[in-house]
Amino acid sequence: MSTDRMSAPGRARVARLNTLTGLRFPAAFVVFLYHAALLGFLGVPWISHENVLDYYRTVHHAGSLGVSFFFVLSGFVLTWSARDTDTARRFWRRRFLKIVPNYVVVWVLAMVVFAAPVTDMKIGLLNLFMLQVYYPDFAVNFGVNPAGWSLAVEAIFYLSFPVLLHLAKKIPANRINLWVAIVALGIVATPFLSTQLVPAGSVFMPMEPSTSVNQYFFSYILPFPRVLDFALGILVARSVLSGRWRDIGMIWSGVLLVAGYALGYFTPYIYSSRAVCVVPAALLIAAGAIADDEGRFTLFRNRVMVWLGDISFAFYLVHFTVVQAVWQLLGSKSYTAPQAAGLMVLCLGASVLVSWALYDLIERPITRRWSNPKKKEKGTETETENAKGTETGRQWPVPAGPQPVAAQRADNEI
Incomplete structure (x- = not known):
């Protein structure tokens, strides 16, 4: 008997995972909180000295949590919405048009607002063409728009998705959770391996003396180790679709995510930036998808949260530039904690x-x-958006069983 969740008579997989769309904005918001903390160390003393370190310590691994969440979410959503009728060329076309226009517009805005006077043109061009993630130099990695580096990593995810999903589909259903565990272990082991195998070099920053630039670059920024995060999302989606996933629900997944974040305060930054929260994040993503598929209530499926989720990619890209623009308009001076909160x-x-x-x-x-494409390819279907403007990408082969009428929006995640 098939274990596919979609194999029951009359059972169709839900087309759009609104809970996961709604969860995107909280993930982008914690990145916003982290980048606000960084301004105190980038020559913009917006919060008084006695408060800036306390604020930084509170949110110092919030940004990395948001990024890791987006990486896992991207693999999950693309797998969930995959279709047999798709081709690699059509998939890459959709991803390019989804990501690149906003990325280029925000690059221009960042250059105009604050980056041009302080950014070398070579660094600017590396960032424009998403090549900034191949150099162990923070001035290159986070030049122009600091949030843009993760899109350069996502580009590798999208290029590799056809192959990764093809390999994931070859895993027997009764072994899929074993591979989930193996990949999760690989993610957790990456920071350890980087500290053991990569020469330390200079420290990450004065607030994080235990982490070196080179080791952080290998563990967190370089795209190839981060493919494991994306692959984890693919494998978790396959586990859910095959009926092998053991759902603990959104509440307990959320509790574990909060616990993982708290654990990060007691681990070196290279571990808190990636290893301690990735498994709870995967649990929460799977729980949200299952809740949507079963029609259960969630706090993130209401109209406001879904709308915020829809604009979250643009928010993630542009928030640092907007914050810099506000600081420049107000002048470079420090404020009390209540004033800074306002x-x-x-x-x-x-x-x-x-x-x-x-x-x-x-x-x-x-x-x-x-x-x-304007014309239908022979034997395939063209794609349309739903009434709310959702991109209904039909992406890659999924386990046998009824297909959705319109596939779930294939957003990245940021």
Whole structure:
């Protein structure tokens, strides 16, 4: 008897995982909190000295949690929405049009707002062409728009997705969870291996003396080790689709995620930046998908959270540039903690508005207009968006069973 969750008579997989869409904004928001903390160390003393270190220590691995969540989510969603009728060329076309226009627009905005006077043109061009993640130099990795490096990593994910999913589909259902465990162990082991095999070099930053730039680069920034995060999402999705996943629910997954974050305060930064939260994040993603598939209530499936999730990619890309623009308008001076909190709320609101504009004026029109071939390929279906402007990418082969009427939006995650 098939163990596929979609194999029951009349049972169709839900097309759009709104809970996972809603979860995207909290993931982007914690990255916003982390980048706000960094400003105190980038020559913008926006918060008084006695408070800046306390704030940094509170959120110092929040940004990496958000990034890891997006990496796992990307693999999961693309696998969930995969279709037999798709081709690699069509998939790459959709991903390019989804990611690159906003990326280039925000690159230009960042150069105009703050980066051009302090950024070498070579670094600027490396960032524009998503090549900044191949140099163990933070000035290159985080030049122009600091959030952009993760999109360069995602580009490798998208290029490798056809092969990775093909390999994942070859794993027997009764062994899929074993491979989930192996890949999760590989993710946890990567920071350890980097500390053992990679020469230390200079320290990460004065606040993180236990972590070197070279070791952090290998464990966290270099795309090839991060493919494990993406592969974990693919394998977890395959486990859920095959009916082999043991769901612990969103509440317990959330508790474990909070516990993992707390554990990060007691581990070296190279571990808290990636290893301690990735498994709870995968559990939460799977739990959210299962809740949507079964029609159960979640806090993240309401209209506001889904809308915020829709604009979250633009928010993730543009928030640092917006924050820098606000600081420049107000002048470089320090504020009390309450004043700084108010400014953060102002920056958050401004970032949401700019993200909305990017989504409505660039991202959605471009994906609607050019993501799909104008003519149907023989024997295949073209793709359309749903009434809410959702990209309904039909991506890659999934286990046998009824297919959704329209596939789930294949957002990255950031």
